[in-house]
Amino acid sequence: MSLHLRCLYTHSLALVVTLLLFTATSGDGDGDAVENITAVLGHSITFRCPSNRSTPVERLYIQRFKNDKEDFINGFYRGQPLPVLPEYQNRTKVNEMELSMEMRNISVSDEGLYKCLVFINNKPEISKILLKVTAEYSVPTITKDCNKPGDGGAGKSCQLSCSAVGGYPQSTVRWTGLNQSLTNVIYNRSSADNESKTWTINQTIVHNCNQPTNISCAVGGSVSHTITICETESFPFVVIVAIAVVLVFVLLLVFVVVMKCCFRGPQRDDGAGETGVRFIDCRSQLQHV
Numbered sequence: 074m075s076l077h078l079r080c081l082y083t084h085s086l087a088l089v090v091t092l093l094l095f096t097a098t099s100g101d102g103d104g105d106a107v108e109n110i111t112a113v114l115g116h117s118i119t120f121r122c123p124s125n126r127s128t129p130v131e132r133l134y135i136q137r138f139k140n141d142k143e144d145f146i147n148g149f150y151r152g153q154p155l156p157v158l159p160e161y162q163n164r165t166k167v168n169e170m171e172l173s174m175e176m177r178n179i180s181v182s183d184e185g186l187y188k189c190l191v192f193i194n195n196k197p198e199i200s201k202i203l204l205k206v207t208a209e210y211s212v213p214t215i216t217k218d219c220n221k222p223g224d225g226g227a228g229k230s231c232q233l234s235c236s237a238v239g240g241y242p243q244s245t246v247r248w249t250g251l252n253q254s255l256t257n258v259i260y261n262r263s264s265a266d267n268e269s270k271t272w273t274i275n276q277t278i279v280h281n282c283n284q285p286t287n288i289s290c291a292v293g294g295s296v297s298h299t300i301t302i303c304e305t306e307s308f309p310f311v312v313i314v315a316i317a318v319v320l321v322f323v324l325l326l327v328f329v330v331v332m333k334c335c336f337r338g339p340q341r342d343d344g345a346g347e348t349g350v351r352f353i354d355c356r357s358q359l360q361h362v
């Protein structure tokens with residue numbers, strides 16, 4: 074291990090020298106093209122170092138710009154792996170043939186600028202890779218709370234909330250089906266999770282409407298289900314219940330009357346073949362009612 078470390082130290086020293094030389098000669102090193110790659114939170118991504126190699130590559134360093142310095146992440150020297158920071162030990166793997174590195178279990182903190190140094194004949198070919206991380210938001214929760222407006226005007230005033238969690242990068246709530254000029258944002262909050270650094274987005278608006286409208290909200294690429302607000306005024310629930318109760322009562326009454334008249338018959342005349350009479354009797358009784 075100490076041998077390894079000494080090796081790394083020597084290499085780092087050589088690297089620093091080469092870098093100094095390189096930046097001194099190339100001048101505007103920051104003008105290099107940057108390749109952008111995007112990884113999904115928790116998934117894997119492969120960094121591919123471009124190279125025009127005609128001869129074998131003797132060294133590959135993949136580094137990361139962080140806080141104004143560069144951390145060595147992974148690489149090899151003459152077919153030998155180099156010591157890797159514990160943070161990356163079980164998460165990265167270099168493919169010497171493809172000059173690439175796989176990084177697993179991507180987190181938001183992996184986002185940033187990386188650098189590939191491919192050494193051919195002791196000269197580095199430098200390329201930069203910008204890693205961006207994305208995470209899909211949960212399907213937004215949409216809720217409504219509609220009331221007659223306080224001023225007794227036409228239409229309704231609806232308080233609508235939309236919230237989604239676990240996304241990255243930060244995003245905003247977008248409503249569909251709403252006329253913006255009749256909408257007021259009353260609550261708008263984004264917060265990042267301390268650990269995962271993912272965002273929770275929550276917005277509440279007040280919307281005045283006077284006709285049924287189907288609306289939904291979206292955060293990032295996730296869309297809520299559609300709800301209908303301002304439905305046409307049907308009978309209020311209480312009225313419907315009252316009607317139902319009255320109806321049941323009337324039916325019961327009819328039932329009782331029918332039962333009474335039909336069962337009184339057999340008690341009076343118990344003979345057979347009198348059913349016809351009973352029914353006639355019954356019908357005439359009903360006609361009297």
Ligand SMILES: *[C@@H]1O[C@H](CO)[C@@H](O)[C@H](O)[C@H]1NC(C)=O
Nearest residue numbers: 106107108109110202203205
């Ligand atoms: C990479 O992303 C940066 C910053 O987001 C942007 O300025 C640049 O144009 C992108 N490059 C490519 C090749 O898409």
Ligand SMILES: *[C@@H]1O[C@H](CO)[C@@H](O)[C@H](O)[C@H]1NC(C)=O
Nearest residue numbers: 122123124125126198199200
């Ligand atoms: C590869 O070679 C071409 C032309 O020879 C050059 O324009 C390009 O910059 C080279 N790429 C790298 C990564 O050195």
Ligand SMILES: *[C@@H]1O[C@H](CO)[C@@H](O)[C@H](O)[C@H]1NC(C)=O
Nearest residue numbers: 157158159160161162163164
């Ligand atoms: C890497 O994995 C090995 C074996 O699975 C384990 O012993 C070691 O602690 C891990 N290192 C880190 C930094 O997680």
Ligand SMILES: *[C@@H]1O[C@H](CO)[C@@H](O)[C@H](O)[C@H]1NC(C)=O
Nearest residue numbers: 115177178179180181268269
């Ligand atoms: C992935 O990384 C997170 C922290 O960034 C850690 O909590 C989790 O255990 C890791 N998962 C695996 C499978 O290594």
Ligand SMILES: *[C@@H]1O[C@H](CO)[C@@H](O)[C@H](O)[C@H]1NC(C)=O
Nearest residue numbers: 250251252253254255256281
């Ligand atoms: C939005 O509401 C305003 C005010 O009622 C109205 O003038 C405008 O035409 C509406 N826009 C749309 C697209 O319905």
Ligand SMILES: *[C@@H]1O[C@H](CO)[C@@H](O)[C@H](O)[C@H]1NC(C)=O
Nearest residue numbers: 244245246258261262263276
């Ligand atoms: C809500 O907050 C986010 C960030 O906190 C901001 O980007 C967005 O413009 C705000 N939206 C409104 C309608 O105020």
Ligand SMILES: *[C@@H]1O[C@H](CO)[C@@H](O)[C@H](O)[C@H]1NC(C)=O
Nearest residue numbers: 264265266267268269270271
């Ligand atoms: C998040 O971190 C900040 C500062 O690191 C700390 O003040 C705050 O209490 C933490 N919040 C939670 C919910 O852990």
Ligand SMILES: *[C@@H]1O[C@H](CO)[C@@H](O)[C@H](O)[C@H]1NC(C)=O
Nearest residue numbers: 234236237260273275276277
């Ligand atoms: C969003 O904000 C509303 C209004 O403050 C609150 O009632 C609701 O619980 C919040 N939802 C989430 C997921 O934080």
Ligand SMILES: *[C@@H]1O[C@H](CO)[C@@H](O)[C@H](O)[C@H]1NC(C)=O
Nearest residue numbers: 284285286287288299300301
């Ligand atoms: C709202 O959606 C329902 C069912 O999807 C549909 O029957 C209705 O016509 C829609 N209303 C409006 C105003 O678009």
